[in-house]
Amino acid sequence: MNFAPIDIFVFVSYIAIIITVALFVSRKKKGEEQTTRDYFLAGNTLPWWAIGTSLIAANISAEQLIGMTGNGFTMGLAIATYELMAAATLIIVGKYFLPIFLEKKIYSMPNFLEMRYDGKVRSSLAILWLVLYVFVNVTSILYLGGVCLEEVFQIKLEYAIIGIAVFSAIYTVAGGLKAIAYTDFIQVTFLVIGGLLTTTIALNKLTDGQGFFTGLQFLYENNPQKFKMIFNETSQFYSSLPGVFGVFGLMWIVNLNYWGFNQYISQRALAAKNLKEAQNGVILAGFLKLLMPLIVVIPGIVAFALLKDNTSISFDASTQDKVYPWLLNQFLTDGVKGLIFAALVAAIVGSLSSKTNSIATIFAMDVYRPFFGKNDSEQKIVLVGRISIVVSLIIGIIFAPFIRNFSGGFQFIQEFTGFFSPGIFVIFLFGLFWKRATAKGALYVAIATLPISLVLYFFFGDGTMSVANLPFLYRMGISFAFLSSIMFMFGNKTENDPKAIYFGKDLFKTGTIFNIGAAIIILVLIVVYYTFW
Secondary structure (H helix, E strand, O other), X not given: OOOOXXXXXXXXXXXXXXXXXXXXXXXXXXXXXXXXXXXXXXXHOEOHHHHHHHHHHHHOOHHHHHXXXXXXXXXXXXXXXXXHHHHHHHHHHHHHHHHHHHHHOOOOHHHHHHXXXXXXXXXXXXXXXXXXXXXXXXXXXXXHHHHHHHHHHOOOHHHHHHHHHHHHHHHHHHHHHHHHHHHHHHHHHHHHHHHHHXXXXXXXXXXXXOOHHHHHHHHHHHOHXXXXXXXXXXXXXXXXXXXXXXXXXXXXXXXXXXXXXXXXXXXXXXXXXXXXXXXXXXXXXXXXXXXXXXXXXXHXXXXXXXXXXXXOOOOXXXXXXXXXXXXXXXXXOOOHHHHHHHHHHHHHHHHHHXXXXXXXXXXXXXXXXXXXXXXXXXXXXXXXXXXXXXXXXXXXXXXXXXXXXXXXXXXXXXXXHXXXXXXXXXXXXXXXXXXXXXXXXXXXXXXXXXXXXHXXXXXXXXXXXXXXXXXXXXXXXXXXXXXXXXXXXXXXXXXXXXXXXXXXXXXXXXXXXXXXXHHHHHHHHHHHHHHOO
């Protein structure tokens, strides 16, 4: 795809804005040193709007733009369940999880585990997260981002990967979380405008220029099979979204773990000015999640409508990742190409920066400081965090191309993170709300998580020894049940654990804005699922 001068101008302007804002917000007064709380938690100064947009920037990357658009083509609107149920999950996180975390004034999720359990649990989970974030998240973001830029804009994969890493490092290493959060506001603005513009252009193409809403109505009326939200057992997509129980029951394991106990997500809320700002930011993120299906799913359904009678071009489950690049190559005009390119890079870099900053936080605060740097200055710890960002990006650059050997980057992420999610969820959930949970039980759960998940995968999943093929969410549910029984088995029988969490009377009280926002989100979800059941 060739760029016109206007496209180059738009993209260069985007780069300049991001770097300028990052340097501006991270500047220090003469003689002022950057502390660990400044660098890793933005000095606890983040307002609600920065928290909300930064949550979305951390979440949305190339795997959503490419993967969900492709799923929209094959599965239809049902794949939007991941976005819609996330909005409901954020309400629970804001009301019941954040008050505890902010009251404890923690830096990180491993930090909380030491407060609630002990140093062994903290260290084991910290190392686990570092391995996952570096070798799964960072590498997959770099790979999928590079593939996207290679497919759409004909940039060689290796150059695209290096370019993404360098751009992320320029402002992430220097500015810390504050620079990331404020630039995330710009990144999400580009993402939303660029995404909605892509959807509008596609819908206009479908209806010969009759506009966004007319296009949506036409799309729904002529492709009703793509607007079914719940699959039954006869559907070919049942294994991906297994019916009512899978969507409204088992998906809570995935969502609550991801949005509630995930370092690169929770870190934004931990950096809030206060609990009210954090909760309002979470509600903003919930509203943005309601908007995401229009950006990442509807374009895939439009592609299906355009191609369903075209025998010369077709996509299936094995080629669905090519749907998004196909759409962009079909409809982008001069000027628009630069904006969409900026939106793509914004999604990729925003998510990547979030991961590397969290890697820096966990490594510096939960691995280096307790074991090697107990007497080090604040500035030395910050320097260690900066170095760890650079190292994680170098590792990502080296290993990202090897993801070609797996069955796609999205599957790579799901398979590896899904092995550990139930265990992490059990450790945090019981630690927060069961006063008899013990450090021994948490440690045994951490040890057992991978073996149980692997057994379920090989015997009841896609493994070579499979005797039955259970949907992915069902396997996670079984793993959750086994691990919960371990936690109960090693819990105190007659008395509460000395490190149990006790709640104040008004701890879970929420403000008017949060309550109204939560009510609106729930109402929208009811309407959507009732309409497209």
